[in-house]
Amino acid sequence: MNISSISANSLSRADLYAYLVAAIAPRPIALVSSISKDGVVNLSPFSFFNVFGMNPPLLVFSPVRRGRDGSIKDTHQNVLDVPEVVINVVNYAMIEQMSLSSTAYAPHVNEFVKSGFSAVSSHKVSPPRVGESPVAFECIVKDVIATNEAGGAGNLVICEVVMLHIHNKYFDENAGLSPQKLDLVARMGGNWYCRANGNALFEVAKPLRSKGIGVDALPESVRNSVVLTGNNLGRLGNIAQIPSIEDMANIMQDLAVQNIITQYTVNTEARTIAIHKLAQDYLNNNQVTTALALLMAVN
DSSP: OOOOOOOGGGSOHHHHHHHHHHHSOSEEOEEEEEEOTTSOEEEEEESSEEEEEETTEEEEEOOOOOTTTOOOOHHHHHHHHSOEEEEEOOBGGGHHHHHHHTSOOOTTOOHHHHHTOOEEOOSSSSSOEETTOSEEEEEEEEEEEESOSSTTOOEEEEEEEEEEEEOGGGBOTTSSBOHHHHOBEEEOSTTOEEEOOGGGOOOOOOOSSSOOOOGGGSOHHHHTOSSSOHHHHHHHHTSSSOOOHHHHHHHHTOHHHHHHHHHTSSOHHHHHHHHHHHHHHHHHTTOHHHHHHHHHHTO
């Protein structure tokens, strides 16, 4: 295997950061509104961010100390002085304004004004929310955990959600949030972002209500297939039970299967490859049980 193994300590801070943010991606974006002890509103995006629990509902983001001198950012100082924030999610319609709000303006500058976002009064916290954001979370800051005081060090801002604001147009027919309608964006490395829309969205069934048989339950020839991918094997292993004898008998009557067996009576290696390709076609058409029945029957 051709791989580069690099000690983190051997890298410059800039190179390590570049590798981290490029590889740990895409990252959701928290567009955080906060307020200073003097009442000056601040708005800034952070991609070191995620949800960390629901009882209580916790969101965590991390303003990193400036690399050049280890100083803290305005948002960091604000949450220490006034422990309240609004975390606004970012969709594609907001991306350029969001980027503009990341500019290192002076502490007295209101990024709502600079970016052109609408400042809407919150219900339970002092900072306003972004009116254009699909979903905004009013939060009480429960804790700020500093990981270091050097440049580049993170500071975990632990926020408890106390109020949600959701634009009705982003709900689906089941009163859930539609990923297609949300059209969210996420941070990659450098100047790159990605958009959660169109072909970028796909579903994978979660093995929550039943236990999959596991890849280890598949025949060795299937596990070591030169055709089937890791995703193919994972999907086969997620099936709840081995296909029945009847399922296997039925697939053997399929004309495509019979043609493969007839064509490759002597060349078993070529037959295996052809069968695996056919099974892969079944998988691509969401016929998982049929695919596994074929692989089990012609093993």
